[in-house]
Amino acid sequence: MEMIVASAIGVLTAGGIYLILRLRAFPVILGMAMLSYAVNVFLFATGRLAINAPPILNKYADVSYSDPLPQALVLTAIVISFGMTAVLVMIALGAYLEADSDAIDMDDDAVGTAADDKGQGA
Amino acid sequence: MFSEIIISFFLVLAGFFGLVGSVGMIKLERTMQRLHAPTKATSLGVGGVLIASMLYFSLEKGHLSFHELLITLFLLLTAPVSAHFIAKTYIQAKMKPEDLPGSDGDFGWAIYDNPPTYLEED
Amino acid sequence: MNHWIIAPVILPALLAPILSYVMRHDIVLARWASMAGTIALAMIAIGLSLLAADGGTHVYYLGDWPAPFGIVLVLDQLSAVMILLTSVLALIVLWHAIATGWDNRGRHFHALFQFQLMGVCGAFLTGDAFNLFVFFEVLLIASYGLMIHGGGKVRLMAGLQYVVMNLAGSTLFLFALGTLYAATGTLNLADLAVKVRDLPLEEAALLRVAAVLLLIVFAIKAALFPVQFWLPGTYANAPAPVAALFAIMTKVGAYAIIRFYTLVFGPDVVATEGLIGSWLVPGAIVTLAVGAFGVLAAKRMMPLLSFAVVGSMGTLMLAVAAFTPEAIATALYYLVHSTFAAAALFLLADLAGSQRQDDRLVQQAPMVQNGLFAALFFAAAIGMAGMPPLSGFLGKLLVMDAVRDMDWMAAAWAAILIGSLITIVAFARAGSVVFWKATAQNPSEDTPNEWVPPETQEGTRASVMQVIPVATALTMLAVLAALAGPLATYFDGAAQQLFDVDHYVDAVLGASGETLK
Amino acid sequence: MKIRRLLPHPFFSFSLLVVWLMLVNKVTPGNVLLGAILGIIVPMLTAPYWPGQPKIKKPVKVVEYVLIVLWDIVMANFEVAAIILFKRNKDIKSGWVCVPLEITAPEAITILAGTITMTPGTVSSMLSADGKSILVHYLHDDRAEAIRDGIKHRYERRLKEIFP
Amino acid sequence: MIMMALYFAIACFGIGLLLCLYRIAKGPTSADRILALDTIVINVIALLILYGILKGTAIYYEASMLVAMVGFVSTVAYCRFVLRGDIIE
Amino acid sequence: MTDGSILAFIAILPFLGALVPGVMIRAGRNACATFTAVPTLLALLLLLIQAPAVMRGEVLTTTIEWLPQLGLSASFFLDGLGLLFAGMILGVGLLITLYARFYLSSDDPMGQFYTYLLLFQGAMLGIVLSDNILLLLIFWELTSLSSFLLIGYWKHLPEGRQGARMALTVTGAGGLAMIGGMLILGNIVGSYNLTDILAQGDVIKASEWYLPALILILLGAFTKSAQFPFHFWLPHAMAAPTPVSAYLHSATMVKAGVFLMARMWPALAGTDAWFYIVATTGLITMVLGAVIALFKDDLKALLAFSTVSHLGLLTMLLGFGTKAAAIAAMFHIINHLTFKAALFMTAGIIDHETHTRDIKRLGGLAKLMPITATIGAITALSMAGLIPLNGFISKEMMLEETLHTTWYHNPWIVPVLATLGACFSVAYSFRFVFHVFGGKVRDDYPATPHDPPFGLYASPALLTILVVVIGLMPHLAEPLVKVAASAVTGAETKPYLKIWHGFNTALYMSALAFVVGIFLLYLHGGLARIWDRMPRPEAKAIFDAIMQASVSSARWLIAGTHNGVMSRYLAVFVSFTVVIGYHAYATGGAAPATREMLPVPPIVWIGWFGVLAATWLVVSQHHRRFRSLIYLSIIGLMISGGFVYLSAPDLALTQISVETVTILLLLLALYFLPKETPVESSAGKRWRDGAIAVAGGVAVAALAMAFLTRDVDTISAYHLANSYKGGGGTNVVNVILVDFRGYDTYGEIIVLGIAGLTIYALMDALLRGPAAKRLRDRAFSPDRSRDRHPLMMVVVTRAMLPIAMLVGVYIFLRGHNQPGGGFVAGLVISIAFLMQYMASGFAWTQMRQRMEYHTMIGWGVLIAGLTGVGAWLAGKPFLTSAYGYLHFPPIEEFEWATAIVFDLGVFLAVLGAVMLMLYSLSRIARFAGETVNVEPMDYDPSAEAEENDDAAGQPQTEGQ
Numbered sequence A: 001m002e003m004i005v006a007s008a009i010g011v012l013t014a015g016g017i018y019l020i021l022r023l024r025a026f027p028v029i030l031g032m033a034m035l036s037y038a039v040n041v042f043l044f045a046t047g048r049l050a051i052n053a054p055p056i057l058n059k060y061a062d063v064s065y066s067d068p069l070p071q072a073l074v075l076t077a078i079v080i081s082f083g084m085t086a087v088l089v090m091i092a093l094g095a096y097l098e099a100d101s102d103a104i105d106m107d108d109d110a111v112g113t114a115a116d117d118k119g120q121g122a
Numbered sequence B: 001m002f003s004e005i006i007i008s009f010f011l012v013l014a015g016f017f018g019l020v021g022s023v024g025m026i027k028l029e030r031t032m033q034r035l036h037a038p039t040k041a042t043s044l045g046v047g048g049v050l051i052a053s054m055l056y057f058s059l060e061k062g063h064l065s066f067h068e069l070l071i072t073l074f075l076l077l078t079a080p081v082s083a084h085f086i087a088k089t090y091i092q093a094k095m096k097p098e099d100l101p102g103s104d105g106d107f108g109w110a111i112y113d114n115p116p117t118y119l120e121e122d
Numbered sequence C: 001m002n003h004w005i006i007a008p009v010i011l012p013a014l015l016a017p018i019l020s021y022v023m024r025h026d027i028v029l030a031r032w033a034s035m036a037g038t039i040a041l042a043m044i045a046i047g048l049s050l051l052a053a054d055g056g057t058h059v060y061y062l063g064d065w066p067a068p069f070g071i072v073l074v075l076d077q078l079s080a081v082m083i084l085l086t087s088v089l090a091l092i093v094l095w096h097a098i099a100t101g102w103d104n105r106g107r108h109f110h111a112l113f114q115f116q117l118m119g120v121c122g123a124f125l126t127g128d129a130f131n132l133f134v135f136f137e138v139l140l141i142a143s144y145g146l147m148i149h150g151g152g153k154v155r156l157m158a159g160l161q162y163v164v165m166n167l168a169g170s171t172l173f174l175f176a177l178g179t180l181y182a183a184t185g186t187l188n189l190a191d192l193a194v195k196v197r198d199l200p201l202e203e204a205a206l207l208r209v210a211a212v213l214l215l216i217v218f219a220i221k222a223a224l225f226p227v228q229f230w231l232p233g234t235y236a237n238a239p240a241p242v243a244a245l246f247a248i249m250t251k252v253g254a255y256a257i258i259r260f261y262t263l264v265f266g267p268d269v270v271a272t273e274g275l276i277g278s279w280l281v282p283g284a285i286v287t288l289a290v291g292a293f294g295v296l297a298a299k300r301m302m303p304l305l306s307f308a309v310v311g312s313m314g315t316l317m318l319a320v321a322a323f324t325p326e327a328i329a330t331a332l333y334y335l336v337h338s339t340f341a342a343a344a345l346f347l348l349a350d351l352a353g354s355q356r357q358d359d360r361l362v363q364q365a366p367m368v369q370n371g372l373f374a375a376l377f378f379a380a381a382i383g384m385a386g387m388p389p390l391s392g393f394l395g396k397l398l399v400m401d402a403v404r405d406m407d408w409m410a411a412a413w414a415a416i417l418i419g420s421l422i423t424i425v426a427f428a429r430a431g432s433v434v435f436w437k438a439t440a441q442n443p444s445e446d447t448p449n450e451w452v453p454p455e456t457q458e459g460t461r462a463s464v465m466q467v468i469p470v471a472t473a474l475t476m477l478a479v480l481a482a483l484a485g486p487l488a489t490y491f492d493g494a495a496q497q498l499f500d501v502d503h504y505v506d507a508v509l510g511a512s513g514e515t516l517k
Numbered sequence D: 001m002k003i004r005r006l007l008p009h010p011f012f013s014f015s016l017l018v019v020w021l022m023l024v025n026k027v028t029p030g031n032v033l034l035g036a037i038l039g040i041i042v043p044m045l046t047a048p049y050w051p052g053q054p055k056i057k058k059p060v061k062v063v064e065y066v067l068i069v070l071w072d073i074v075m076a077n078f079e080v081a082a083i084i085l086f087k088r089n090k091d092i093k094s095g096w097v098c099v100p101l102e103i104t105a106p107e108a109i110t111i112l113a114g115t116i117t118m119t120p121g122t123v124s125s126m127l128s129a130d131g132k133s134i135l136v137h138y139l140h141d142d143r144a145e146a147i148r149d150g151i152k153h154r155y156e157r158r159l160k161e162i163f164p
Numbered sequence E: 001m002i003m004m005a006l007y008f009a010i011a012c013f014g015i016g017l018l019l020c021l022y023r024i025a026k027g028p029t030s031a032d033r034i035l036a037l038d039t040i041v042i043n044v045i046a047l048l049i050l051y052g053i054l055k056g057t058a059i060y061y062e063a064s065m066l067v068a069m070v071g072f073v074s075t076v077a078y079c080r081f082v083l084r085g086d087i088i089e
Numbered sequence F: 001m002t003d004g005s006i007l008a009f010i011a012i013l014p015f016l017g018a019l020v021p022g023v024m025i026r027a028g029r030n031a032c033a034t035f036t037a038v039p040t041l042l043a044l045l046l047l048l049i050q051a052p053a054v055m056r057g058e059v060l061t062t063t064i065e066w067l068p069q070l071g072l073s074a075s076f077f078l079d080g081l082g083l084l085f086a087g088m089i090l091g092v093g094l095l096i097t098l099y100a101r102f103y104l105s106s107d108d109p110m111g112q113f114y115t116y117l118l119l120f121q122g123a124m125l126g127i128v129l130s131d132n133i134l135l136l137l138i139f140w141e142l143t144s145l146s147s148f149l150l151i152g153y154w155k156h157l158p159e160g161r162q163g164a165r166m167a168l169t170v171t172g173a174g175g176l177a178m179i180g181g182m183l184i185l186g187n188i189v190g191s192y193n194l195t196d197i198l199a200q201g202d203v204i205k206a207s208e209w210y211l212p213a214l215i216l217i218l219l220g221a222f223t224k225s226a227q228f229p230f231h232f233w234l235p236h237a238m239a240a241p242t243p244v245s246a247y248l249h250s251a252t253m254v255k256a257g258v259f260l261m262a263r264m265w266p267a268l269a270g271t272d273a274w275f276y277i278v279a280t281t282g283l284i285t286m287v288l289g290a291v292i293a294l295f296k297d298d299l300k301a302l303l304a305f306s307t308v309s310h311l312g313l314l315t316m317l318l319g320f321g322t323k324a325a326a327i328a329a330m331f332h333i334i335n336h337l338t339f340k341a342a343l344f345m346t347a348g349i350i351d352h353e354t355h356t357r358d359i360k361r362l363g364g365l366a367k368l369m370p371i372t373a374t375i376g377a378i379t380a381l382s383m384a385g386l387i388p389l390n391g392f393i394s395k396e397m398m399l400e401e402t403l404h405t406t407w408y409h410n411p412w413i414v415p416v417l418a419t420l421g422a423c424f425s426v427a428y429s430f431r432f433v434f435h436v437f438g439g440k441v442r443d444d445y446p447a448t449p450h451d452p453p454f455g456l457y458a459s460p461a462l463l464t465i466l467v468v469v470i471g472l473m474p475h476l477a478e479p480l481v482k483v484a485a486s487a488v489t490g491a492e493t494k495p496y497l498k499i500w501h502g503f504n505t506a507l508y509m510s511a512l513a514f515v516v517g518i519f520l521l522y523l524h525g526g527l528a529r530i531w532d533r534m535p536r537p538e539a540k541a542i543f544d545a546i547m548q549a550s551v552s553s554a555r556w557l558i559a560g561t562h563n564g565v566m567s568r569y570l571a572v573f574v575s576f577t578v579v580i581g582y583h584a585y586a587t588g589g590a591a592p593a594t595r596e597m598l599p600v601p602p603i604v605w606i607g608w609f610g611v612l613a614a615t616w617l618v619v620s621q622h623h624r625r626f627r628s629l630i631y632l633s634i635i636g637l638m639i640s641g642g643f644v645y646l647s648a649p650d651l652a653l654t655q656i657s658v659e660t661v662t663i664l665l666l667l668l669a670l671y672f673l674p675k676e677t678p679v680e681s682s683a684g685k686r687w688r689d690g691a692i693a694v695a696g697g698v699a700v701a702a703l704a705m706a707f708l709t710r711d712v713d714t715i716s717a718y719h720l721a722n723s724y725k726g727g728g729g730t731n732v733v734n735v736i737l738v739d740f741r742g743y744d745t746y747g748e749i750i751v752l753g754i755a756g757l758t759i760y761a762l763m764d765a766l767l768r769g770p771a772a773k774r775l776r777d778r779a780f781s782p783d784r785s786r787d788r789h790p791l792m793m794v795v796v797t798r799a800m801l802p803i804a805m806l807v808g809v810y811i812f813l814r815g816h817n818q819p820g821g822g823f824v825a826g827l828v829i830s831i832a833f834l835m836q837y838m839a840s841g842f843a844w845t846q847m848r849q850r851m852e853y854h855t856m857i858g859w860g861v862l863i864a865g866l867t868g869v870g871a872w873l874a875g876k877p878f879l880t881s882a883y884g885y886l887h888f889p890p891i892e893e894f895e896w897a898t899a900i901v902f903d904l905g906v907f908l909a910v911l912g913a914v915m916l917m918l919y920s921l922s923r924i925a926r927f928a929g930e931t932v933n934v935e936p937m938d939y940d941p942s943a944e945a946e947e948n949d950d951a952a953g954q955p956q957t958e959g960q
């Protein structure tokens, strides 16, 4: 089981990384989504794996529980990354509507580091 | 004993139709034909599972359980709409009005023809 | 338990919603409320600094849960200083934003501003690793909103890059926290400090990974090489007041590094030995170089200032990297200095920019208040480039003095000295083009732009109200220089406290007994 | 009068109560009370989104209709399963048929369309723009008209009685 | 006996899931992919309930209920996107 | 050691004074000049009051603590050397103030000028009075800055700006080097106190850090004093107004370097390194400066190079390291000050009167402006070192010293070169006299010259008198030279200054220099032609080339790295992370694996395969954007299933609902974005990215595996134990969220709230920006479906909405004890509403929307916050919860917990945020010309639908 989870995390991470290295906003967004899937599972897994032991107290039987803390953390993380993704999507959309291109790179002139030697004389 | 038999029966039935539905996804050639398959998986497939679940908890676990019905209700409500939409998606992508039987009345099929009350704007 | 400890978080957190939902159609009311809130925050910050001055570590057990099981806030001299710095900077920036009408160029400026303050203060106060992540996200998402405040093509593209970079950072943060929890089973910093120190090196592999991953996370915020690339493009295209406010954002990264690598992964920790310094020192030196070259290379004012910020972070981190109490105290001094220096420059760039065609460093028509701005720029540049008589020079001397016993002293000194030479030269070039050459009667050929007659600019004359914030920031630099002695004493105290891990641990974990439910 | 305003659609409110009990999966006085309250409040909240909610005339007919449909579903499932599993693709004769409608209540039309889809072998694919006819796709049959008449006779007739 | 039947059912829906994966990759039309996704959702619902039976607990019930709900919403959204472009007009 | 607290006041006076002129300028130029003179005069008087004590050999000191942590204190001391220089600085300062008043034209901003002048004066004064080398460094850098302002005073002139920048660059660089040297010095001695350092000469010279320190400090001195090869900035600084040149470049700033060498003499001098570096540099500079000066036609350039030459002379003398040399140096400092300052002012007068400084265009001025000519001639002859003027005496002493100096066992090279230098200085001095004043009157002066008003020649005249007086009665200067030289050498010196030493070698050397000099001047025309044809390095060109090169290389470097290529930033980030992560792992050991692995039933393999397949599909087909979204939702589904299987029902609920909402957002955005991603990156880049991605994936998987196979005891045992009795809930995850770590959740909903705000604000900005037009012009695909709100969908939604609401309420209420909670409930409700929006369209639904989304978020955040604050009332910390049970028979007990109120806040915030996001998006759509519907469905066949529909009005388009 551990192998399954670990490899799944790895695959998702790899996919996410590949996508965030693309040149357009949309695949980058996809990549970010995949990365957050990956990291959520990763974080969840830090509580180690357990089957049919949900951390819901059973008043009647003395059963074992999986580690609830990472689950709570992941919930927080999921919500936060949702908010972040939403903002990312909107800004990407805004940038596209303003620039009429959803390329994620800025031209170095926008950065202010264009190499040609115009400008600063004196 | 009897309960076991009947529960098992529903489970097997469910499994069978669920599988048939999915086999249909592969075997059938045309998209519209495949559209028929999941209705099995939904109706008798999941339906059987839900019934089995109700029976299991009520008979084996000994506390009356009927919330499965709610899921059944959901599926019965939503599955037709999903199928409806998917069919339209397919028709719009792949078919022309002349491929279809004409509608009865002055108005053509919904995706090709504006509704009677439609005010010309776009 | 002193409830004032949480006030810096709660005050803006309660004010912001009111600002954004009740007052969102009444900018005047929002301005007054926002200003009042920020002033109150500054007052509270002063109070907390006095409270912390006794050298005690004040713990606030949220939800009345004992540490390490609940979340704690910890007020010590370091966090007090950071909060005070934040609130003062916030006042300056807010004043500028209001005086220049920046806050009205888009929606929800004040709400986002307050949320930003909440996030920053929360990050400075928390004593919990995961809670630090949460407040990083709060301050980040607020900063996204501020970054794209007012919109515009380039700004949105820059904002996009800013968001993407930080999302990547946040993801790594989660990986790091996960690894940390997986290795130690706890999240409370004090508890971590204890558990980490029990761990032998031969079982520390996971922990070490967590340590370096966290370092990278914070390095992104602090714009350290090789994860500094994002900063210039972002700051250069942010609204100037926001860029000024961001002066504190890089410091959040610096703060986190200082906090984590003294308290949790301190130099005395066996499990993480030989990790941090070996990456931090070269990183800081290259960052400094990048900053200096960037300043020299810049062809617009905003990028120039942005790279100056990068350079200042390099210098700051050189001091941090020594991880001795003296060096940390020095770093704190330089941290405060560079924050105000950056703020002053960005705010000034905004004022001057409004009287020029754009921020390109070419000859343009002289500004209406050319002389005034020239003087202010000269002072601010002196501050940033580390020339006397302002605090930058003392900061530089302090840093060089603090690292003199390190084996990388020569490299550090060379970097600092050469770096500041390049910075000085570059600032001189920029200033003489923007402020002096503008007065030349015959515009030379490298100025394609048509000459804008001053009378058309009269409207844009900066009022006293608009100049006050810049002046205040510069005054801060002067005050820092004049009161260097007493300030350094306070920072020494803060640094000593940082290295007294046992005291921190006892304060957080020791007291937990009686608060048990 | 008061009751009327409180319970514009008693049948609807009751079914919500049932749904609530399904959710909590336990029939206790507390749940019934809570369910009843929700059964009153929720319709109030959602009423604006369901203007002209039809009044169910003959609940008995509803039960009858439901039973018929369920039976048809079971039966048809086996037929279709047989087709999918044992018929060679080239022998499967699918096609379209247009079913003209007499019922006009949207709810009725929806239920009819749903029935058509859920009884395997047919999928209601589209309405006409004026909602007066429904386009049905059948998986395998020789006589399209038979399907159409079956639908009109077996289902639409009953629905007309339920939603006059 | 119930166990046997359970495993049989689980196997059926599991295999069904695989078949749908094939279809969703193969397409060829968007309709096929949306359809396959919808069927995957249905299979997952069944599997969740079967797992609940297997473990004899109702704790996983909400999950299947929610999957049923959101599955519908996303199917409709996908279709509307293809049909109209704007899913909320 | 005498108390000298007055020194601090003297040092600060000019700075205080500096504030005044800037303000006073409106009061007129005289007032301005006066207010500049006052502080200078006051400082001078105070200094003279101290003078007697110093002359008695006392040393005045005072110390004000500043930054003890660093060893920086505001310490001042006054000894002979300090007195000599302070006197010069203030004295000449006065003269310059007077001179400048008449020199500057009325349209020059005089207030600025005097402010700068006083700033500079203060900085110089600080240098010579500092008793703390860090303090000295501060003043040192201040002189660079203030001289930058003075040289660039005429900022409209390119020469001014460039000269200023060059001076700042060179002297600034030297200053920075000196910082390094001084800090090293301080570390050797263990104190930054000058007196301590001077007392520790032997220790310093013994230290292995001596040479680096020496070199760094000398770099500072040489650059300031324009020593070869750093001499080139000085001539360009001549772009400054002449008063500045007269002050900075004759008397003060350029002497700072000399002062520093003199000051540090006890600490640094007397070693071979010192002799060979300092003396040689000085010698070369002296000769070179003199030679170049002869060929300069610009008066000020000539004087500038002559200054270079004389600074070389002084440096050389100090380099000799002998008492006598020190005495000679001190004496020559005074003499050079007198004649050179006067000469600069003369040049200024000539420029002022004739509007040219070009010697070729001058000549014959003696008749037109006799006074100026007299002043100029006398001082120039002193510069030439002619008897009986003061320049002669010190030059003799210098030549005398050279005779006692052997350079690498070579006794004659130094005297010979010194004599050569003298020859040229005679030549250029005489050129100054003859070619400017001599010859016949010309008629082509740019302006008709005549003697200036008294104010303008008063200062040079006074200096000229000094030149003569000191020349005739040198012993008058003896006491000052004595104390100064003693201070330099740190030992008693007995200068014996007299004009006639009899016929000695030095005299013959001077005589030779005189003759050769005259001869050189006679040959000048020819020599000049050769000189012009001779190829020689043009300092400014080289400097500019270096500057330009460094700027372009910096640009190349920065533009190559910070060029906005996001993918590279991220690639660097990821690779770097993997590398140092691996390094960290490899350098630490891992404990043995303790956990045995869980079994893997087939169904799990299927789920796993599902994730892998879907990931591969998303990645491989990401160019088809819509399709990749479909694949993405498979991943979400599988992960939710996985969460269920691995006992995390709450995660499953959250994951699946969040994932759905995310997909909806993406679809809404994709409507406006391109539907395809072009293939842009090269195969090489794709492989590189693939490699990085795989590395990252493997690293993360390995990391996960590393801890999944090992146990650790965590703090959550406490949460399990206290969830019920402490938090009143059996769903531990939920209790952690709303209670143990409610503060996290508080931050989390604030993040959501801000997200909503940001998106709303962005939309608002967009619709007012250029994007608006692009949106308006947007065309819709003609073949898109005609039915927007299909009847079936509408009806089903109407039935689903209430049920979904019940589900929401249910999930919310039970959250504390069973899977669920405010967040999921909020998402369920918002999904329900989304269904409604999709069915009947935005406008129609929006009209029925009672609560406004901003308000909803606001209330959510406030409620959550106030629940926390409420705890204060009970004197408990923020977010402290309480819970209990209510009993209403016959109904079973009903639990209440404040945590549930907090959860309500979460619920509202989530609902509000999600809906606000969608609202903002669909706002764009409607802006893009999407028509809004007034009917809930495209067409309702039944008649009565119309009447009951209360939506007959026009739909609102701008709801919020």
Ligand code: NA
Pocket (backbone or CB within 6 Å): C246, C247, C248, C249, C250, C251, C309, C342
């Ligand atoms: Na910054």
Ligand code: NA
Pocket (backbone or CB within 6 Å): C247, C308, C309, C312, C313, C338, C339, C342
């Ligand atoms: Na900074």
